[in-house]
Amino acid sequence: MDLPTDLAAALDAATADLPLRELESSVDRLIARYRTPGRADRPILSGHIDAAAYAAYRMPATWGAVRAALAATAERRPGWAPQSLVDVGGGTGAAAWAAATVFGDSLKEVTVLDQVTEALELGRGLARNAFSGALRHAEWRKVRFPAEVPGADLVTVSYVLSELAPDAQQALVRASAAGAETIAILEPGTPDGYQRIIAARDVLIDMGLRVAAPCPHSETCPLLATGDWCHFASRIHRTPLHRRLKGADLQYEDEKFAYVVATRTPVGASPARILRHPQTRKGLVMMQLCQPDGTVAQTLVSKRQGDVYRAARDADWGDEWPVLGSAQQPTD
Ligand SMILES: C[S@@+](CC[C@H](N)C(=O)[O-])C[C@H]1O[C@@H](n2cnc3c(N)ncnc32)[C@H](O)[C@@H]1O
Structure with a gap:
């Protein structure tokens, strides 16, 4: 996935005149801090250089993760x-850009809430020439949670919970969901990020919302009993500045993320979801599926299944299964 061209151009322009050394040392500090999730007594982003460093090295990955979660939601709700x-906790606005990418012109009103003035200012500047009118006219509001969250068709809480104590996480999920028709919550795709998503998912279900993605059900997560954790990946192409700031040679990075999307309007029956990269062996595709009945299962698709096999070969981690138009049939 490439960043939208208007966002990529805005990021380049916003960082062009900043001292590279300072950006690099800010990136090093932020990477170290985000590696150890835990309550932040003071805002982690402190000042303009931190906000710019975050936008340059991290925002593309969080944009990619939110875009993938919202695309899965759009698929569930045509x-x-x-x-x-x-x-x-929108920071420089990654989730707002992702929503504009997925929902385009339907989006009319965007409000970004965060405690860090410099992140909001940078976000406003990045959005100044966005193709999306909703982004150009977005409201960037300074708020420190706990606080009331305004209602909206879509509320996003992206990579915020890890900075809060567990009871504050619960409170933020409740406040965010209170007026949300649909809410998307994302965390890093680590075992502890998954645990925060599971706790948030419990709160949402307790509030009467139904899970729309990634789970095809609102039952207890079947992976909890296995020691495994549910997460997905989004591949983002790195810009030269991104590579330089991360000291990386690879042209891309895979952002691993865990997420839950829940809605007030039930979205109807869901197919299963593929939980890992499907394994392809001679004439066979093996997939791990989270199923609508709340169980997890391995399924095998053989070459003899023709179109179903071809669909399975093209299917990817995080996709729904069966894909539309390929009725899944048992292997013998
Ligand atoms: C890791 S950044 C994520 C930014 C953005 N949502 C994204 O996905 O790129 C976490 C953001 O949450 C904000 N945040 C954390 N705790 C907060 C609080 N108590 N009140 C307001 N904002 C908070 C931080 O200021 C920061 O911008």
Whole structure:
């Protein structure tokens, strides 16, 4: 996935005149801090250089993760066209850009809430020439949670919970979901990020919302009993500045993320979801599926299944299964 061209150009312009050494040392500090999730007594982003460093090295990955989660939501809800978005702990606006990518012109009103003035200012500047009118006219509001969250068709809480104590995480999920028609919560795709998503998912279900993605059900997560954790990946192409700031040679990075999307309007029956990269052996595709009945299962698709096999060969981690139009049949 490439960043939208308007966002890529805005990031280049915003960092062009900043001292590279300072950006690099800010990136090193931020990487070290985010590696050890835990309550932040003071904002982790402190000042303009930190906000710019975050936008340059991290925002592309969080944009990619939110875009993937919202694309999965759109697939579950064909024709759904959210008009208002509130991005909670939105920082420089990655989730708002992702929503604009997925929902395009349907989005009319964007509000980004965060405690860091410099992140909000940078976000506003990045969005100044965005193709999306909703982004250009977004409201960037300074808020320190706990606080009330305005209602919206879509509320995003992307990579925020790890900075809060567990009871504050619960409170933020409740406040964010209170006026949300749909809420998307994302965390890093680590075992502890998954645990925070599971705790948030429990709160949402307790509030009467139904899970729309990635789970095809609102039952207890079947992976909890296995020691495994549910997560997905989004591949982002790195810009030269991104590579330089991360000291990386690879042209891309795979952002691993865990997420839950829940809605007030039930979205109808869901197919299974593929939980890992499908394994392809001679004439066989093996997939691990989370199923609508709340169980997890391995399924084998053989070459003898023709179109179903071809669909399985093309299927990817995080996709729904069966894909539309390929009725899954048992292997013998
Ligand atoms: C890791 S950044 C994620 C930014 C953005 N959502 C993204 O996905 O790129 C976490 C953001 O949450 C904000 N945040 C954390 N705790 C907060 C609080 N108590 N009140 C307001 N914002 C908070 C931080 O200021 C920061 O911008």
